[in-house]
Amino acid sequence: xxxxxxxxxxxxxxxxxxxxxxxxxxxxxxxxxxxxxxxxxxxxxxxxxxxxxxxxxxxxxxxxxxxxxxxxxxxxxxxxxxxxxxxxxxxxxxxxxxxxxxxxxxxxxxxxxxxxxxxxxxxxxxxxxxxxxxxxxxxxxxxxxxxxxxxxxxxxxxxxxxxxxxxxxxxxxxxxxxxxxxxxxxxxxxxxxxxxxxxxxxxxxxxxxxxxxxxxxxxxxxxxxxxxxxxxxxxxxxxxxxxxxxxxxxxxxxxxxxxxxxxxxxxxxxxxxxxxxxxxxxxxxxxxxxxxxxxxxxxxxxxxxxxxxxxxxxxxxxxxxxxxxxxxxxxxxxxxxxxxxxxxxxxxxxxxxxxxxxxxxxxxxxxxxxxxxxxxxxxxxxxxxxxxxxxxxxxxxxxxxxxxxxxxxxxxxxxxxxxxxxxxxxxxxxxxxxxxxxxxxxxxxxxxxxxxxxxxxxxxxxxxxxxxxxxxxxxxxxxxxxxxxxxxxxxxxxxxxxxxxxxxxxxxxxxxxxxxxxxxxxxxxxxxxxxxxxxxxxxxxxxxxxxxxxxxxxxxxxxxxxxxxxxxxxxxxxxxxxxxx
Amino acid sequence: xxxxxxxxxxxxxxxxxxxxxxxxxxxxxxxxxxxxxxxxxxxxxxxxxxxxxxxxxxxxxxxxxxxxxxxxxxxxxxxxxxxxxxxxxxxxxxxx
Numbered sequence: 001x002x003x004x005x006x007x008x009x010x011x012x013x014x015x016x017x018x019x020x021x022x023x024x025x026x027x028x029x030x031x032x033x034x035x036x037x038x039x040x041x042x043x044x045x046x047x048x049x050x051x052x053x054x055x056x057x058x059x060x061x062x063x064x065x066x067x068x069x070x071x072x073x074x075x076x077x078x079x080x081x082x083x084x085x086x087x088x089x090x091x092x093x094x095x096x097x098x099x100x101x102x103x104x105x106x107x108x109x110x111x112x113x114x115x116x117x118x119x120x121x122x123x124x125x126x127x128x129x130x131x132x133x134x135x136x137x138x139x140x141x142x143x144x145x146x147x148x149x150x151x152x153x154x155x156x157x158x159x160x161x162x163x164x165x166x167x168x169x170x171x172x173x174x175x176x177x178x179x180x181x182x183x184x185x186x187x188x189x190x191x192x193x194x195x196x197x198x199x200x201x202x203x204x205x206x207x208x209x210x211x212x213x214x215x216x217x218x219x220x221x222x223x224x225x226x227x228x229x230x231x232x233x234x235x236x237x238x239x240x241x242x243x244x245x246x247x248x249x250x251x252x253x254x255x256x257x258x259x260x261x262x263x264x265x266x267x268x269x270x271x272x273x274x275x276x277x278x279x280x281x282x283x284x285x286x287x288x289x290x291x292x293x294x295x296x297x298x299x300x301x302x303x304x305x306x307x308x309x310x311x312x313x314x315x316x317x318x319x320x321x322x323x324x325x326x327x328x329x330x331x332x333x334x335x336x337x338x339x340x341x342x343x344x345x346x347x348x349x350x351x352x353x354x355x356x357x358x359x360x361x362x363x364x365x366x367x368x369x370x371x372x373x374x375x376x377x378x379x380x381x382x383x384x385x386x387x388x389x390x391x392x393x394x395x396x397x398x399x400x401x402x403x404x405x406x407x408x409x410x411x412x413x414x415x416x417x418x419x420x421x422x423x424x425x426x427x428x429x430x431x432x433x434x435x436x437x438x439x440x441x442x443x444x445x446x447x448x449x450x451x452x453x454x455x456x457x458x459x460x461x462x463x464x465x466x467x468x469x470x471x472x473x474x475x476x477x478x479x480x481x482x483x484x485x486x487x488x489x490x491x492x493x494x495x496x497x498x499x500x501x502x503x504x505x506x507x508x509x510x511x512x513x514x515x516x517x518x519x520x521x522x523x524x525x526x527x528x529x530x531x532x533x534x535x536x537x538x539x540x541x542x543x544x545x546x547x548x549x550x551x552x553x554x555x556x557x558x559x560x561x562x563x564x565x566x567x568x569x570x571x572x573x574x575x576x577x578x579x580x581x
Numbered sequence: 582x583x584x585x586x587x588x589x590x591x592x593x594x595x596x597x598x599x600x601x602x603x604x605x606x607x608x609x610x611x612x613x614x615x616x617x618x619x620x621x622x623x624x625x626x627x628x629x630x631x632x633x634x635x636x637x638x639x640x641x642x643x644x645x646x647x648x649x650x651x652x653x654x655x656x657x658x659x660x661x662x663x664x665x666x667x668x669x670x671x672x673x674x675x676x677x
Binding site for chain 1: 595604632641644668
């Protein structure tokens with residue numbers, strides 16, 4: 001889990017353990033040159049943690065180590081750790097030394113003894129390989145042989161002094177009884193806890209029939225640390241400590257890229273789709289098409305050519321594919337070309353922690369950019385709900401850190417339905433987008449309604465839409481509201497039809513009116529034309545009249561002049577009546 | 582076991598630590614009492630010869646190895662409790 005590697009790996013005062021999450025809790029690892037006490041019950045993982053610390057030091061930090069085995073033989077320890085892939089036999093040649101210090105079963109003991117012999121031998125070996133790390137596994141085995149408490153204390157002091165003098169980073173593991181809280185305060189462990197610089201307690205308990213491992217750093221001198229109990233898992237490559245992202249970490253990438261939800265109208269409602277790297281929660285009762293929506297998302301991702309992981313807790317992968325094919329979501333071809341990986345998580349047994357680790361591993365193996373989990377609420381069934389919730393939180397943290405777009409569905413039970421979808425895992429608080437699906441029972445029908453409860457950073461529609469599944473695919477329809485009620489299904493269809501009829505009627509009426517107006521317009525135009533013609537005629541008539549009058553007058557005057565010429569009369573008195581025109 | 586067999590001992594001690602000195606004293610006394618003239622004691626100081634301690638798997642001091650006669654036995658501690666030591670060494674019958 002490269003992306004989860006702590007930023008404090010190179011802190012000078014700390015020896016990194018290489019354990020996912022543990023270095024985060026301790027701010028970089030165990031105290032360098034100091035002693036750490038590791039206490040835990042049987043099978044709590046003390047040896048694995050200690051061995052992983054050594055293997056990481058030898059392989060990645062150039063810090064050779066020594067493992068002193070008081071209980072199991074080194075041969076068996078190496079064989080047991082083989083499955084983790086730490087390549088111990090290879091490291092053993094130069095950088096890792098195993099010392100078998102199991103007391104022989106037929107050992108006779110008489111009187112007091114001490115551990116000087118072992119320390120002298122270890123001193124030689126430590127110098128020889130340049131050891132920087134050392135583990136004393138199950139020191140209690142040898143302490144039990146000492147005759148009294150004083151002797152035990154003396155040897156613990158001797159060991160501690162020896163470690164400090166050589167500046168070795170040491171782990172001492174001790175068994176605690178079944179009841180962890182009482183026995184660790186007993187001697188000599190209690191006393192040892194005061195002496196060492198760091199104490200880590202491993203716990204293995206069974207809650208409601210589900211095994212849960214957890215780890216707690218009890219003290220760490222000179223360093224801050226996460227004081228809470230953190231669940232852990234012994235996975236395929238060793239320890240994995242589950243740790244919620246600390247506030248100081250801001251390495252999550254924030255993207256503005258949108259990815260399609262697989263339903264076109266839902267994308268529109270979300271203002272373009274989900275954000276890349278967002279966590280989407282789809283809540284609803286059984287049968288509200290949660291799986292269908294996550295399937296649509298997976299199909300859309302595959303269509304873009306992005307590798308996708310689909311984890312189904314409800315049914316088998318093949319069943320999901322068949323069922324989704326009935327609503328036009330065809331995933332089989334993407335499974336065939338390797339783009340999509342279907343996981344049926346019914347086969348994974350274990351706590352929520354196990355699920356998370358498996359999913360992370362599968363996603364990493366597959367190189368998934370999109371992950372759909374259907375439903376995450378299955379987690380709260382196995383093991384206690386508190387853990388499941390923190391697991392869900394870490395799942396979201398993980399997906400953000402990896403820029404993986406995550407779609408989770410969550411089944412609501414009848415109880416929580418009353419508050420409209422308080423998801424049982426409370427992921428709704430940290431999810432980026434929350435889509436709620438609901439049934440609306442009305443007029444003898446049960447219809448699916450979809451609404452976006454929240455969507456951070458994206459504009460989103462406030463409307464409840466009807467989700468329609470058909471063999472052609474998934475789509476959303478506007479829901480009608482009438483008289484304060486949302487209409488869906490047949491009622492919506494009726495309303496739609498009524499609206500269609502009304503529209504037609506008004507369209508026809510409009511057309512009619514237009515025709516009538518056209519006619520009136522035409523009539524007016526005709527009238528206008530005839531009037532204009534009439535006007536022209538009148539004007540002509542008038543002009544003619546004027547002309548006639550002038551010529552009459554001219555004629556008259558000319559006639560008079562002529563007459564006067566003829567009469568030889570005086571021209572000084574031309575007619576006063578010739579004033580016109 | 583032959584009554585006349587030679588007993589070979591190797592005692593691992595840690596320098597001049599008190600319990601190591603006690604072990605040597607106890608062993609010497611025991612041999613004087615029960616194995617007069619038929620014992621050999623080799624003393625190995627793990628501080629001076631840690632390699633030998635490593636090779637022989639000595640992680641507690643003092644440690645006494647009875648190398649001969651067989652069977653080989655290992656006794657850890659100051660050897661202060663005589664009875665269990667004699668028992669382990671097969672010398673029980675000589676006990677007073």
